[in-house]
Amino acid sequence: MNKVKFSLFALVAIIAASCVADPVMEGEGVVAEKNPMAKIINSSEDAVAGELILYVDEQTADAWSINTTRSGNSKLDAVAEELGVESVKPVFNMAVNADLKRAQGMHRWYVVKFDKEANLDVVAEKFAAISSIDRVQFSTVVNKPQISATPVSESEVNVTRVGETEYFNDPMLYLQWHYNNRGYQSFFPGAKEGEDIGAYGAWDYTTGNSEVIVAVVDEGVKYDHPDLAANMWVNQAEKNGQDGVDDDGNGYVDDIYGINAARAGKGPITWDQPAWDGDEYVGDSGHGTHVAGTVAAVNNNGIGVCGVAGGNGSGNGVRIMSIQIFDGSVPAGQNGLDKNAIGIEYAADNGASILQNSWGYNGEITSDGFYSSNYGVEIAALKYFQSKSNCAAMTGNVIIFAAGNSGADIANYPGAYNEFICVTALAPDGMPTTYTCYDEGCNVAAPGGESEVPEGESGFMDYGCVLSTLPAEAPDAEHSRNGSVVTYGKNYGYMQGTSMACPHVSGVAALVLSYALDHGIKLTNTQLYDVITSSVRNIDDSLTGSVPRHYITYSQATGYQIHVKNFDLSAYKGKMGTGKLDATFAIMNVRGATCIPVVVNEEFELNFGKIIGTGDINVTVMKDFVITDEVKNRLGIDTYDYFNNKIYLKCTKPGIGVITVKYIAGGKTVGGTGATGGKLMEKEVVIISRENNDNGAWL
Ligand SMILES: [Ca+2]
Numbered sequence: 001m002n003k004v005k006f007s008l009f010a011l012v013a014i015i016a017a018s019c020v021a022d023p024v025m026e027g028e029g030v031v032a033e034k035n036p037m038a039k040i041i042n043s044s045e046d047a048v049a050g051e052l053i054l055y056v057d058e059q060t061a062d063a064w065s066i067n068t069t070r071s072g073n074s075k076l077d078a079v080a081e082e083l084g085v086e087s088v089k090p091v092f093n094m095a096v097n098a099d100l101k102r103a104q105g106m107h108r109w110y111v112v113k114f115d116k117e118a119n120l121d122v123v124a125e126k127f128a129a130i131s132s133i134d135r136v137q138f139s140t141v142v143n144k145p146q147i148s149a150t151p152v153s154e155s156e157v158n159v160t161r162v163g164e165t166e167y168f169n170d171p172m173l174y175l176q177w178h179y180n181n182r183g184y185q186s187f188f189p190g191a192k193e194g195e196d197i198g199a200y201g202a203w204d205y206t207t208g209n210s211e212v213i214v215a216v217v218d219e220g221v222k223y224d225h226p227d228l229a230a231n232m233w234v235n236q237a238e239k240n241g242q243d244g245v246d247d248d249g250n251g252y253v254d255d256i257y258g259i260n261a262a263r264a265g266k267g268p269i270t271w272d273q274p275a276w277d278g279d280e281y282v283g284d285s286g287h288g289t290h291v292a293g294t295v296a297a298v299n300n301n302g303i304g305v306c307g308v309a310g311g312n313g314s315g316n317g318v319r320i321m322s323i324q325i326f327d328g329s330v331p332a333g334q335n336g337l338d339k340n341a342i343g344i345e346y347a348a349d350n351g352a353s354i355l356q357n358s359w360g361y362n363g364e365i366t367s368d369g370f371y372s373s374n375y376g377v378e379i380a381a382l383k384y385f386q387s388k389s390n391c392a393a394m395t396g397n398v399i400i401f402a403a404g405n406s407g408a409d410i411a412n413y414p415g416a417y418n419e420f421i422c423v424t425a426l427a428p429d430g431m432p433t434t435y436t437c438y439d440e441g442c443n444v445a446a447p448g449g450e451s452e453v454p455e456g457e458s459g460f461m462d463y464g465c466v467l468s469t470l471p472a473e474a475p476d477a478e479h480s481r482n483g484s485v486v487t488y489g490k491n492y493g494y495m496q497g498t499s500m501a502c503p504h505v506s507g508v509a510a511l512v513l514s515y516a517l518d519h520g521i522k523l524t525n526t527q528l529y530d531v532i533t534s535s536v537r538n539i540d541d542s543l544t545g546s547v548p549r550h551y552i553t554y555s556q557a558t559g560y561q562i563h564v565k566n567f568d569l570s571a572y573k574g575k576m577g578t579g580k581l582d583a584t585f586a587i588m589n590v591r592g593a594t595c596i597p598v599v600v601n602e603e604f605e606l607n608f609g610k611i612i613g614t615g616d617i618n619v620t621v622m623k624d625f626v627i628t629d630e631v632k633n634r635l636g637i638d639t640y641d642y643f644n645n646k647i648y649l650k651c652t653k654p655g656i657g658v659i660t661v662k663y664i665a666g667g668k669t670v671g672g673t674g675a676t677g678g679k680l681m682e683k684e685v686v687i688i689s690r691e692n693n694d695n696g697a698w699l
């Protein structure tokens with residue numbers, strides 16, 4: 001196998017914002033009139049100059065909505081005059097879904113702009129002293145650290161494999177161990193078969209539905225990427241409309257694939273804009289395109305990679321909406337908190353039902369109350385998104401976040417917030433990655449990948465990272481230095497991080513919604529959250545002892561050196577969320593079927609009481625069970641039997657099959673003429689057969 005490359009800085013950090021302010025108040029209660037300073041809900045450190053976000057009372061909100069230069073409050077108008085306020089604008093787009101937004105108080109958020117030289121703290125105090133201002137929020141700058149991918153092309157990774165066929169015809173699918181892990185040690189030392197999201201099993205039941213829209217809140221998505229274009233959400237009115245005109249009247253001009261929220265929706269979506277902080281590269285990195293590909297790269301199109309919910313080649317992939325909140329061309333210090341808020345609002349207003357977020361705030365937020373008070377305008381947008389119902393199969397929408405890559409025993413916010421799903425990252429051996437945040441606030445684990453030194457190699461390789469789509473023209477942060485841009489030059493590449501684990505979960509959520517749509521199942525967003533967190537394989541049983549992991553040090557005297565350390569697994573026990581997400585379980589969960597995991601070539605005894613879930617065989621008696629020839633062939637079931645309300649069978653092949661069990665509810669005989677007794681019932685039982693890889697991963 002060709003080496004991808006020696007990667008020194010393979011750890012892809014979660015997109016993160018910088019500063020976190022000192023707590024000023026907890027919760028969202030009304031601020032006491034007597035203490036104006038308590039209205040200032042965060043710190044001016046790292047805030048955008050020349051603007052503040054205000055939460056105003058109803059009268060001011062209504063007055064400003066008509067005439068922003070006059071609030072009707074003489075003190076407020078005097079302060080605005082004194083400061084030379086240049087503009088007052090509502091944060092949210094009140095022309096769309098106004099009633100729901102008003103009910104949630106969103107009409108009360110305003111952005112005021114003034115002289116950039118003005119002292120923010122002084123201005124904040126002036127506004128805070130006015131009774132009609134309820135809260136004053138500094139517009140914290142949303143920054144991101146350097147991230148980079150390892151680009152690959154199909155020709156580079158085209159190795160000869162023995163006897164393996166993949167689910168779809170995409171030539172790089174076999175490298176996507178995160179969907180179907182064959183345990184190749186050349187990818188990762190200790191890689192284990194079955195340590196994946198179980199995509200192949202789920203794909204037997206659904207591969208996507210084009211009515212499901214996933215908003216990728218991230219860098220801009222390369223919407224014309226050959227392996228993404230067919231699965232992009234398209235605003236048809238804008239695509240077929242006039243340039244420079246808001247053809248669909250949603251408040252945004254030419255928003256065909258989403259919006260560039262970092263530019264307040266007033267610029268095109270981009271993914272190739274370089275930027276520098278001194279010599280260091282800080283611009284676009286392809287992160288959004290990579291995340292989008294994991295959710296829904298186009299499957300079975302004969303090129304590149306697959307996405308979790310990318311369809312089967314018939315045009316049924318779920319759709320990606322690009323919500324660009326990071327833009328390399330927006331100078332550092334200008335991208336404030338309100339931009340995230342309007343991006344999330346846009347996703348809610350334009351049909352997304354899943355919000356995919358591989359970003360968060362590194363640092364010191366340690367409670368839901370602190371987050372919701374300091375990031376008031378952002379949580380308002382997130383709660384609004386969650387309150388909308390944009391998929392016919394679900395009441396409400398769902399929000400999924402990455403946990404963060406600092407290795408801390410608490411997730412980053414907003415992901416840690418109790419209402420959202422927060423995703424930790426696994427390596428190809430099914431163990432926690434060395435970088436993943438864990439414990440507090442974390443809900444479920446999924447493959448995020450890890451760069452390692454495979455057997456027989458002397459340097460780090462990235463086959464253990466997550467492979468997805470890349471914009472070939474995006475700058476490679478690792479190699480772009482001193483104002484000189486080096487682009488990836490390839491359409492695919494490896495990244496690692498909880499940023500990569502998160503879109504696996506969003507993709508599985510999209511599969512569940514697709515299956516529900518196809519089968520007339522309706523669920524609530526709470527039920528979908530439950531499906532995600534309960535459709536898991538056990539991780540805790542394997543979290544004992546330690547595993548070797550390599551790491552790099554650098555000094556001028558010795559240069560780069562690779563070392564090995566023992567990575568303590570027991571520290572993660574009980575702290576990786578509910579376990580390892582399995583897409584097959586998730587589909588079966590929403591189908592309402594009982595899943596029975598079995599090991600290939602081992603006879604198992606299935607107690608009927610367990611199938612029904614009561615354990616009481618006196619009230620429900622098994623009458624019969626049906627295994628179709630198709631299922632027998634698929635799972636290699638040659639012999640089976642049942643007696644005493646137990647089924648005995650053995651699968652000789654891995655796979656999934658449904659058997660139907662018939663039973664009597666409420667008696668020992670079926671009622672009818674000449675008999676009393678119970679009602680004949682039927683229930684599906686899903687047999688999920690996998691190889692035993694004796695690592696505790698499966699059973
Ligand atoms: Ca529009």
Ligand SMILES: [Ca+2]
Nearest residue numbers: 241242245254
């Ligand atoms: Ca237009």
Ligand SMILES: [Ca+2]
Nearest residue numbers: 170298303305
């Ligand atoms: Ca493809």
